[in-house]
Amino acid sequence: MSATATDAPAVRFAAACKSFGDTRVLDRFDLDIPRGEKTVIIGPSGSGKSTLLRILMTLEGIESGRVEICGETLTDRFDGVERAPRGRGRLRKIRGHVGMVFQQFNLFPHMSALENVACGPRLSLRRSRVEAEAEAEALLRRVGLGDKLGSYPLQLSGGQQQRVAIARAMALRPEVMLFDEVTSALDPELIGEVLAVMRELASETSLTMLVVTHQMGVARALADRVCFLENGRLVEQGPPEQVLDAPENPRTREFLHALNLA
Amino acid sequence: MEFSFAFALEILPKLLRGAVVTIEATLVGFLLAILVGAGLTALRRGTPRLVSGVTRWVMEFLRSTPLLVKAYFLYFALPDFGLTMAPFVAGVVALGLHHGAFASEIMRAGLDSVPRSQREAAIALNLPEGAWRTRILIPQAARPVLPGFGNLFISMLKDTPVLYSISLAEMMFVANEIGSLQFRYNEAYIVVALIYLVFSLLGAVGVRLLERRMTLPGSRP
Amino acid sequence: MDTIWNYRWLLLQGLGVTVQVTVLAGLLALALGIATGLARRGPPLIAWPVHIYVEVFRGTSALVQLFVLFFVLPGMGLRLDPMTCGVVGLGLCYGAYCSEVVRGALNNFPRAQREAAVALNLTGTQTLTRVVLPQALLVMLPQLGNLMVELLKASSLVSLITLADLTFQARSIMRLTLHTVEAMSVLLVAYFVLAQLISFGARALEARLGGAWRGRTEER
Structure with a gap:
């Protein structure tokens, strides 16, 4: 196999x-x-x-x-x-x-950038919160959004939202x-x-x-x-x-x- | 017009005791309405066409018949089938059924307000079905639903006086009693009206607070 | 069921009263609603009293309002017959709800349409009657239809101020014959059918008025 x-x-x-x-x-x-x-x-x-x-x-x-x-x-x-x-x-x-990034970002509006990125590992892969959030923070830094961890999608520009969406998809490796x-x-x-x-x-x-x-x-x-x-x-x-x-x-x-x- | 403040004050405690029954009936009726609404919503979504079709007509029926007539039916007609209910029970069941259809409508609007793309994002993140429902769908659907429920509660509160007609001893019943015993209607009815006004204004403030708490961070009102 | 059939004239009379109350109160509510809905966009001296009217009549229960009109007003020297009482009471109450519908539709009216009217140099009245109202009315129609169904249901309350409407007659029949289940079932079905007629009428009117440019008004 x-x-x-x-x-x-x-x-x-x-x-x-x-x-x-x-x-x-x-x-x-x-x-x-x-x-x-x-x-x-x-x-x-x-x-x-x-x-x-x-x-x-x-x-x-x-x-x-x-x-x-x-x-x-x-x-x-x-x-x-x-x-x-x-x-x-x-x-x-x-x-x-597979991971996917959408034209309209499709971020979850009720979650912060950090929660958006951490939610895949936490909910699909059953990782611990601490672990998932540490990884999410690293990913957000990598896409240049280390200062936006607590921001909600509607508080971000389109470009920032799309970078969060890329980080979110990558979080599932x-x-x-x-x-x-x-x-x-x-x-x-x-x-x-x-x-x-x-x-x-x-x-x-x-x-x-x-x-x-x-x-x-x-x-x-x-x-x-x-x-x-x-x-x-x-x-x-x-x-x-x-x-x-x-x-x-x-x-x-x-x-x-x-x-x-x- | 004769309006005696002294008399109004004298009957206020009695009326307030009636108001407690009003609130109790509204609360129990409200919980029933949410249960009925949830049931109707579940029966309308993702069920065979026959089931959702029948449910739609049941809802239509609940929505288009008066609360008063429903209360009469439950209180006067059901005993013929061997089901006798106390006024309070018949009253809250009537309230629950009557407003259950509205509750269902509110819930459906809430669920419909979550765009399909959110579901697609959840699939792309490989979220389990349960997580999609509890973490993504329901938290977002709740935003419009909770203020809607607040408004439903207020309108139910305003519908309870109808239940005096099946001798539920709520505020209106007490006011009628005072009126017919003392032949003074002015004070009792005006005080009841004022109490309702206070309830509604408090309720409106509550709903506004709920709405404010429910707005998404970053969205413009 | 035969027993109920024997009393069909009583029920038909009741139906007549129910229809009469609903239609008259409905017309009053519509007129009040549109007038007050527009007035709330006017100068504060007009808008505020109207706002108080709306809040008071939405905030107190319809039944309480009917009782105040019926039992309290005579003490003030104003004795209304039950029919007037029912029509005025329900009209005032649902006028307040109607007012909110009108206000909502006007508030949500797309700004771009107003700007276009300004660009065409239309007067305020022209903008209102030619641009705003035709579109806003269509948006309001479904909600107004729902309100009329609510009004129909609320019309059953006039039976409690001695007006011999459908509910009143059905209750009398129930007391006379003790055929409770039949009388109440007929009553439920009668309201259901009446409500369906109103909904159908509202939808037909919406389709007729909206027809061709419906797609545009639904744009947000």
Whole structure:
């Protein structure tokens, strides 16, 4: 079990299909992400970028295909029959590999920054309060918020809230971190501070990062590999300098061109 | 108009004893209303469609019939089924049922006020179901709910005089008694009105304090 | 049930009284509510007395107010017949609740809409009648509908000041025939149906008035 777990890719989609009503958001989608890789996913809105992350976080299911996280099968559906074992315990075990940061931060407004970061370890991992809070304090210092431990989310700026949210996700020591448009809700002058924290995380070689964004600056700053997604399909992928500067596919070119005009 | 302060003072102790019954009935009725409300809320959320549909109509029925008629039914009609209740019991059950539907509405609004994204954040942090409920959902839902409960309590207090009609010896009953025995209605009813006014104003202050305590740090009122 | 059927005319008479009290008190409450709700945004000399009216009538119980009107006023030389008493009493009481609904809707009225009216150089009255009220009324409608259901329920209290409404008649039938369960059940169902009619009416009115621009008014 542990042998396969370390050899397996961090994330694997195999022939995954998903639609919302008549819209196909994933169309027999395949993608392997090796451990430690920093992958950035770009594409027009509605192309299924965020859905990818939400599936990995178990916030959405798929209609057919297979999804694996760190060698464990999250779901394996064929003809409407689920072949992966079910059960809340298993689901929670798989979720333990993954952390997620949301566009709208989704901090708990009734908890201070420190409590937000400590609550995962305390409630999911059953750590002691002292231990969890010491660790949370260290994490908040690492994201530059050592002086905001007692502040509540609504007392913080958007950039600060998002840094708390990153610390909160990291507190569970996930192997895979998902970033869903984390800089999109921020004023331009606040993007830098969040991006700096993400770059610092990216220096951790063992951490797998999966970043969805429509800001090419973010993509350039973080990516080992850029994937261009359209209509639920992977249109083009490769190192950032290739996909962003010399795209081969006309669809990619069109998309980047439209972005540059904006 | 004849209003004798001396007479008003003379009957005040009697009326205040009635006020104690008023408050007792309100308190017990309030606790019942919260139980009924919690039950209705649970039956409406995440249950089969038939159950939630029936519950919805039960709530609608409880909400759209007068408290007075409910009290009559419990006090006068139920004995035909062999269930005889003392005025106090019939009264508080009527209050509890009548306001239970409102309590449920308050709770539902509170639960709905917690955005879906909070649930998603809890899943992303891998929180167990119990922790999600007790640490995230309920503390946030309580914010609008507690002041709502305060208002419910005040309106229940103002509904209790109806129960004099099933001879519950609360303030209104005492006032009627004084009126019919002494043929002086002015003082008794005006004093009752004033006592209610004091109760309501105190209640309003209480609710405001509750609201202030419940605002999130950093949010603008 | 046959026994109750024999007394159907008595019940229908009662129904007539209940409807009459509810409709008249409802109209009074609406008129008072809108007038006082607007007045509370006026100069302090008007706003304060109105504020006191609202607090007093919301703060004392509806039944207590009815009893004061019915038993205390005659001592002051003002003898009202039970119907007037019931209509005025409930109208005053629910006018105060109505006032709060109106005030709430006006207070929550989006500032941007007022600013747009200023930018178009509308007068104060034009802003009120053409911009504010049409939108605010639609926001108020569901709450006013609920208030009317509350008023219907409260109308049963007039039976306690000798007015022969539905509740009064059902109680008489109960005493005459001793068919307690039937009489009370009919009464409960009658109120339920009346309340559903009011809710349905309010919703229909809201759909009709709101129709096309509903999405805009729900924006916060």
